[in-house]
Amino acid sequence: LRLNVAHPLPSSWAPQLCDNDMIVATPDVWSMIVEQKITLPGKFVGISSTAPLPASTATAIRQQYPQALLAEIYGSSETAGLGWRTQDNAAFSMLPYWSLAEADGRWLATDRDTGKQFQLSDRLRLDAEGRVTLLGRADSVVQINGNNVNLEQLAALLESHPELAEARVIFRDGALHYFLVPRIWPASLRDWCLQFSSWLDATAGNVPAPR
Numbered sequence: 001l002r003l004n005v006a007h008p009l010p011s012s013w014a015p016q017l018c019d020n021d022m023i024v025a026t027p028d029v030w031s032m033i034v035e036q037k038i039t040l041p042g043k044f045v046g047i048s049s050t051a052p053l054p055a056s057t058a059t060a061i062r063q064q065y066p067q068a069l070l071a072e073i074y075g076s077s078e079t080a081g082l083g084w085r086t087q088d089n090a091a092f093s094m095l096p097y098w099s100l101a102e103a104d105g106r107w108l109a110t111d112r113d114t115g116k117q118f119q120l121s122d123r124l125r126l127d128a129e130g131r132v133t134l135l136g137r138a139d140s141v142v143q144i145n146g147n148n149v150n151l152e153q154l155a156a157l158l159e160s161h162p163e164l165a166e167a168r169v170i171f172r173d174g175a176l177h178y179f180l181v182p183r184i185w186p187a188s189l190r191d192w193c194l195q196f197s198s199w200l201d202a203t204a205g206n207v208p209a210p211r
Contacts, residue, residue, distance in 0.1 A: 017041050071084050083132055092132040094131070107120040158180065160203075
């Protein structure tokens, strides 16, 4: 590891990169590189994982750096990697030690060496050559700043608050939105919201705050 990044902003570490370096980053970081017009070396190997890389970001990186190789990794949350692709909008080629099978409407990835199985959280289409196209999530998990947030589990956590009768969570425009129904309408809504925010911070840790 030649460069151990301690600061998340690409502008702080990109000037230290050299030709033929490998850059491992989340989709959020790759998008920041494009949006902030960060200059990278002409030749590098880029790895994007933990979430889908926006097509516009992948295209921009590949067009700006035609001598670089940008690989998108699929399945890093469950297994550290199931498949990969290096072309825009292409299907993912499976790594050779994985096999896929559908059971009860969900896909299972099996390690050919150990037999260990992992249930996947995505809807997939498998072509005749064993390549995978992603069709969306099969659950209510969303990605925020590289972290998985399960909306149903988060709503259940909110409903554990003693003063809440019901809670719903939706993800829209890149942010979480909470809809809360108190058991008894508070005398001071402002004070109740401050108390609830403190409870949420203590209970849910680094879950992004609602908008």
